[in-house]
Amino acid sequence: MIDNDLAERERTKYVDCENHDRRRRAFICQHLKEGSKNGFEESFETFEDMEFEYEDDDFVAWCNECEKVRVEEGSLDGKCWEQGEFKIVCEKCYFKIKESNIENLI
Ligand SMILES: [Zn+2]
Ligand SMILES: [Zn+2]
Numbered sequence: 001m002i003d004n005d006l007a008e009r010e011r012t013k014y015v016d017c018e019n020h021d022r023r024r025r026a027f028i029c030q031h032l033k034e035g036s037k038n039g040f041e042e043s044f045e046t047f048e049d050m051e052f053e054y055e056d057d058d059f060v061a062w063c064n065e066c067e068k069v070r071v072e073e074g075s076l077d078g079k080c081w082e083q084g085e086f087k088i089v090c091e092k093c094y095f096k097i098k099e100s101n102i103e104n105l106i
Contacts, residue, residue, distance in 0.1 A: 009055070017090035026059030026094035029066045029084030032101055034093070039064035040101040043076070048095050059094050060086075063101070 015025040031038050042061050052058075062070065062084050069080040089097070 013058075015088055015090050017093060020090050020092040023090035023092055024059070025088050026091055027061070027086045028089055028094065028097060029062040029086050031063040031065060031084070032061060032097050034096050034100050036097075036101055037103075038101055039067065039103055040098050041067045041070075046095075046098075048091070059091060061094065061098065062086075 013025060014022055016022050032040065040061050041063070042059075044057070046059055060076070062076070062080070066080055066084045069083060070076050073079050
């Protein structure tokens with residue numbers, strides 16, 4: 001018997017990327033792009049192809065400006081989420097963007 005909840009969760013956890021086919025989804029704020037240098041804040045340390053510790057986990061990243069709002073608000077939800085206009089990208093795109101935006105690269 002098929003677990004519908006699980007099927008639904010699996011379906012929504014993935015995204016079709018025009019460059020990378022079907023991958024896990026990730027969320028990034030509107031200010032993060034490949035080639036930009038706007039910082040890269042995450043709710044937990046991520047690496048490519050990692051297994052999530054909790055099934056509700058998602059890749060979520062935001063820039064330095066959104067981080068200021070998040071710190072003020074004490075939460076990623078609400079104002080920060082609104083002004084960040086978070087969008088979905090695929091996991092591969094997420095890590096390309098991470099590479100370009102992350103600071104402290106030696
Ligand atoms: Zn941002
Ligand atoms: Zn992609």
